[in-house]
Amino acid sequence: MKNKITNIFKGGFGQLTIPIVAICMLVIFNLxxxxxxxxxxxxxxxxxxxxxAGNLISIINAASELxxxxxxxxLVTAACAGQxxxxxxxxxxxxxxFVKVLxxxxxxxxxxxxxxxxxxxxxxxxFGAFNGTLVSVFNIQPMIATLILFxxxxxxxxxxNGGASxxxxxxxxxxxxxxxxxxxxxxxxxxxxxxxxIFKLVxxxxxxxxxxxxxxxxxxASRLNGINATxxxxxxxxxxxxCVAVAGIIGVSRLGLINHETLLLDVEMDAILxxxxxxxxxxxxxxxxxxxxxxxYVIHMLTVTLYAMKVPSTDVKAYxxxxxxxxxxxxxPVIKSKFTKFMTQMKNxxxxxxxxxN
Amino acid sequence: MRKRxxxxxxxxxxxxxxxxxxxxxxxxxxxxxxxxxxxTGETTEVADxxxTGETADAPVEASxxxxxxxxVNNPPSESGYREANVKDMEAVFSEANGYExxxxxxxxxxxxLQAAQGFITEGVDYLLISAAETTGWDEVLKKAQEAGxxxxxxxxxxxxxxxxxxxxxxSDMAAEGDTAVQWLLDQNLDEYNVIHIxxxxxxxxxxxxxxxxxxxxxxxxxxxxxQQTATWDEAEAKKIVESVINSGESxxxxxxxxxxxxxxxxxxxxxxxITHGVGGDVIVMGFDxxxxxxxxxxxxxxxxxxxxxxxxxxxxxxxxxSGEAPASKKIINEEKGFDATTIxxxxxxxxxxxx
Numbered sequence: 188m189k190n191k192i193t194n195i196f197k198g199g200f201g202q203l204t205i206p207i208v209a210i211c212m213l214v215i216f217n218l219x220x221x222x223x224x225x226x227x228x229x230x231x232x233x234x235x236x237x238x239x240a241g242n243l244i245s246i247i248n249a250a251s252e253l254x255x256x257x258x259x260x261x262l263v264t265a266a267c268a269g270q271x272x273x274x275x276x277x278x279x280x281x282x283x284x285f286v287k288v289l290x291x292x293x294x295x296x297x298x299x300x301x302x303x304x305x306x307x308x309x310x311x312x313x314f315g316a317f318n319g320t321l322v323s324v325f326n327i328q329p330m331i332a333t334l335i336l337f338x339x340x341x342x343x344x345x346x347x348n349g350g351a352s353x354x355x356x357x358x359x360x361x362x363x364x365x366x367x368x369x370x371x372x373x374x375x376x377x378x379x380x381x382x383x384x385i386f387k388l389v390x391x392x393x394x395x396x397x398x399x400x401x402x403x404x405x406x407x408a409s410r411l412n413g414i415n416a417t418x419x420x421x422x423x424x425x426x427x428x429x430c431v432a433v434a435g436i437i438g439v440s441r442l443g444l445i446n447h448e449t450l451l452l453d454v455e456m457d458a459i460l461x462x463x464x465x466x467x468x469x470x471x472x473x474x475x476x477x478x479x480x481x482x483x484y485v486i487h488m489l490t491v492t493l494y495a496m497k498v499p500s501t502d503v504k505a506y507x508x509x510x511x512x513x514x515x516x517x518x519x520p521v522i523k524s525k526f527t528k529f530m531t532q533m534k535n536x537x538x539x540x541x542x543x544x545n
Numbered sequence: 546m547r548k549r550x551x552x553x554x555x556x557x558x559x560x561x562x563x564x565x566x567x568x569x570x571x572x573x574x575x576x577x578x579x580x581x582x583x584x585t586g587e588t589t590e591v592a593d594x595x596x597t598g599e600t601a602d603a604p605v606e607a608s609x610x611x612x613x614x615x616x617v618n619n620p621p622s623e624s625g626y627r628e629a630n631v632k633d634m635e636a637v638f639s640e641a642n643g644y645e646x647x648x649x650x651x652x653x654x655x656x657x658l659q660a661a662q663g664f665i666t667e668g669v670d671y672l673l674i675s676a677a678e679t680t681g682w683d684e685v686l687k688k689a690q691e692a693g694x695x696x697x698x699x700x701x702x703x704x705x706x707x708x709x710x711x712x713x714x715x716s717d718m719a720a721e722g723d724t725a726v727q728w729l730l731d732q733n734l735d736e737y738n739v740i741h742i743x744x745x746x747x748x749x750x751x752x753x754x755x756x757x758x759x760x761x762x763x764x765x766x767x768x769x770x771x772q773q774t775a776t777w778d779e780a781e782a783k784k785i786v787e788s789v790i791n792s793g794e795s796x797x798x799x800x801x802x803x804x805x806x807x808x809x810x811x812x813x814x815x816x817x818x819i820t821h822g823v824g825g826d827v828i829v830m831g832f833d834x835x836x837x838x839x840x841x842x843x844x845x846x847x848x849x850x851x852x853x854x855x856x857x858x859x860x861x862x863x864x865x866x867s868g869e870a871p872a873s874k875k876i877i878n879e880e881k882g883f884d885a886t887t888i889x890x891x892x893x894x895x896x897x898x899x900x
Binding site for chain 2: 238447
């Protein structure tokens with residue numbers, strides 16, 4: 188235990204250094220700006236439930252879709268050395284399928300929601316498999332392969348419901364999107380925790396993590412070692428498909444409305460950013476899902492901070508870009524090696540001084 | 546060999562994705578539409594808004610020959626507004642009403658220009674245009690004039706000389722804003738602390754609907770608690786309202802420039818336990834008159850919804866059948882605003898968009 192702590196002081200948190208430092212900086216900045224920023228209050232919502240409220244809750248609640256997508260995106264990035272830019276469009280498709288199934292029944296029941304969830308997952312997995320096949324079997328660069336779905340995905344979503352925005356009104360949908368009666372924590376946050384636990388269990392009981400890393404580091408070497416690289420790459424896209432469906436359903440439930448044009452708009456870029464801020468190498472190989480999750484929260488904490496400062500939302504993206512450039516540059520290998528060099532120099536000098544003192 | 550195959554497939558993929566970009570709108574998320582991005586769908590029945598009655602029933606030309614009409618429009622998938630607009634066109638310019646309708650839908654100006662060119666070559670009698678962009682239309686409209694084809698613009702103006710078209714039937718977005726703000730002033734609140742959620746900056750709808758409210762902010766009659774654009778995005782609107790609630794500032798009006806954003810704002814109010822609508826603490830205002838939004842009004846959960854009428858077809862049809870040149874080049878499509886205390890189910894059936 189002691190060893191671990193000294194390790195942290197020596198080498199930081201390893202890959203997680205950047206996201207943790209970023210989140211700490213944002214927290215400190217906000218505490219200076221407005222000490223009550225992180226205060227969490229308890230209120231009654233309009234359905235009469237006791238719920239938590241405050242900026243902190245807003246951040247972890249609003250980042251839920253992004254966190255789920257970032258987990259899947261991390262796997263794809265690690266295995267394929269590229270990113271899926273169609274997740275937003277695919278989420279619109281999954282969300283539309285979800286709404287379509289709900290609407291086709293006479294009323295929305297627990298059973299029909301589960302059925303709709305399964306069908307939405309299947310649809311998203313099929314589209315994931317489509318992307319995955321292009322990438323793994325045909326060796327097309329991921330960004331180009333997923334450009335197809337990125338381009339046409341929202342039109343497909345439109346065809347499914349044949350309407351631009353279709354409302355779904357039901358207490359069950361409301362429970363998924365905001366609060367389950369009796370539980371003061373927003374449901375999307377609980378969903379993120381469940382998805383994270385599932386990932387943890389899968390990594391614990393299967394060799395998926397190891398295989399993904401080895402395929403990402405060197406595909407042909409791992410093939411020679413008996414790992415089916417094509418299958419692993421395809422599998423990561425299908426897993427991302429499940430994440431996409433979950434994110435899409437959270438998005439739909441949050442508003443009780445599917446709008447194929449705006450559902451999770453531009454989320455693909457945020458998801459890739461979350462992976463990058465999480466310290467993962469966008470060129471594939473080693474990865475840490477926890478880094479990406481923290482990355483997602485960093486992005487949303489930044490947005491909420493800027494909104495709290497009343498920065499015009501047109502400018503929010505520019506400010507976000509500035510912070511992210513700084514984070515990514517600090518995390519780049521060049522700066523890292525310079526930093527280590529600097530540290531060893533300092534150490535040597537200290538030793539010299541100590542020697543002279545003797 | 547393998548490399549060649551891969552490059553061939555890549556080229557094919559690119560070509561395919563380009564083709565897809567060409568014929569669809571999904572990737573293009575910029576809300577270019579006048580009214581409303583992101584609202585609702587299927588209008589099964591076509592409400593005849595126009596004050597014009599039922600002149601459209603009998604075909605004009607006694608010989609039974611159909612009037613050929615070419616419509617260049619944006620695709621229905623663009624928004625609920627567009628979908629209702631397209632259906633309205635198809636219903637009014639039907640064979641039963643004495644028309645032969647040819648349509649072309651695209652979000653891209655150059656494709657629209659090509660389609661218009663095609664209609665001119667085919668020899669239509671009338672050309673109806675809702676342009677993707679305001680520029681680049683001079684040549685085509687001149688050709689139409691030479692060919693004796695009469696041009697009507699609907700929904701959107703084009704930057705050309707007035708002589709090149711018969712008339713433009715458009716919405717007056719500024720009037721929509723004025724109507725809404727006037728309604729708000731008529732509520733006679735003690736003070737107005739307004740959260741203003743804007744649409745995509747620079748769009749016609751945003752400029753028009755923002756203008757009237759900005760005047761009130763400037764005159765000091767209303768206080769601006771926050772004015773932010775959510776670019777028609779429901780989830781973004783929710784975040785904006787949440788940040789105001791968390792900051793502890795008080796507000797009593799939410800003015801959202803479309804229905805979706807109003808819905809996002811209301812979701813934030815619901816989670817924070819703030820009452821809204823008729824008799825509530827916060828007045829909720831939206832635009833576009835989606836059916837689901839009007840139902841919120843009927844339930845008393847919202848207070849006001851302003852119309853952005855997509856129903857121009859009947860007005861144009863009447864102009865065509867009357868055979869006379871319109872009195873003015875710019876014809877404003879009349880639009881209403883609905884109040885939660887007076888709205889009826891019949892209003893929803895007549896004026897609501899989508900389902």
